[in-house]
């Protein structure tokens with residue numbers, strides 16, 4: 335079975351990997367490496383796959399995508415999704431500022447996260463976000479007082495922790511009892527009753543997000559049923575819910591995983607909600623990875639091939655600071671030579687970066703026929719790639735480009751070394 339996922343937006347033509355119509359080697363030559371490369375077509379197609387379920391054939395909207403921008407928050411990507419009609423799911427005032435800078439509307443923003451500061455609440459209330467997804471009584475109390483001091487009512491929903499196993503990596507499951515996220519299932523009704531008493535909060539919805547890189551639909555159905563049951567109980571207590579936010583988390587294929595297709599996934603959940611008698615609710619999806627993950631790759635150049643005693647190393651110019659998913663979760667990303675090289679023998683390598691950590695690896699035990707100077711593409715890197723990158727070892731973060739047909743647009747310039755310490759000062763003598 336192939337270890338390479340089937341990709342939209344990237345393909346091999348004339349023995350060379352292309353992003354849409356552009357050879358990756360031309361991108362490396364013009365912009366250098368490491369560089370993140372995104373396909374506009376793949377981004378748009380993924381978004382439209384959600385829209386195909388969110389909008390009925392008669393044009394009536396039954397759900398809306400609120401893109402979880404933590405997955406990739408480049409302004410060009412936010413702008414593209416905003417133009418396609420997306421709302422956004424944010425977790426910081428920084429993300430809110432990005433949405434506004436990219437032309438998104440605050441009234442299509444939901445604000446998630448367990449630790450919103452007073453300043454962040456103030457900024458979001460002033461901007462006029464659609465909803466705060468709250469995760470504790472102390473957070474509710476703080477928001478009530480911040481809203482009161484501004485003389486406004488904060489629209490709120492509570493994030494339910496349904497205690498459902500999403501069957502994913504333990505670091506990225508969020509809806510289990512032991513996780514820091516959400517309000518314990520048994521406490522939800524009484525927390526809503528507390529919220530209903532807060533004069534500066536207005537209950538508008540209910541929210542749930544059980545984890546990330548989920549490849550089966552059954553954990554969603556379990557969580558959904560638990561949340562629908564809560565909505566019924568709330569109704570009986572006189573608390574009306576207008577929207578149901580099902581969170582994000584749909585997985586992608588990094589190698590041979592087989593998650594449900596986006597439209598099928600969204601339709602199944604929407605149909606289930608309708609069949610249980612909740613068709614009147616506005617539904618929100620918060621996808622991140624499934625919109626951007628397979629619409630991006632990381633282009634890198636081989637610096638050295640280093641034979642080792644037990645392993646051979648392929649040392650490249652990208653590192654864990656550029657893509658930390660392998661180091662952090664032992665995540666698999668397919669890695670392919672940009673052009674086939676008939677001069678080189680196939681050898682099994684660990685693909686590693688120049689950083690001073692043994693954990694600085696991008697792929698393990700990969701057979702590659704390559705030479706120094708060849709370029710590699712690290713696939714499925716569009717989600718949680720650039721956004722989780724750092725300046726460790728005083729390495730400037732990578733450039734980002736978006737390909738649109740035969741055109742390549744630089745959407746983030748490579749960081750210069752001087753910019754990395756521009757805000758630092760030495761002590762006076």
Ligand SMILES: Cc1ncc(COP(=O)(O)O)c(C=O)c1O
Nearest residue numbers: 402446546582583620621622623
């Ligand atoms: C609250 C919330 N919503 C949405 C997402 C998006 O998740 P994913 O990228 O897995 O779709 C996340 C991240 O897991 C999240 O924490």
Ligand SMILES: N[C@@H](CCCC[NH3+])C(=O)O
Nearest residue numbers: 404506546547659717718
């Ligand atoms: N950063 C994780 C996903 C976390 C999702 C955020 N709640 C990843 O790369 O897979």
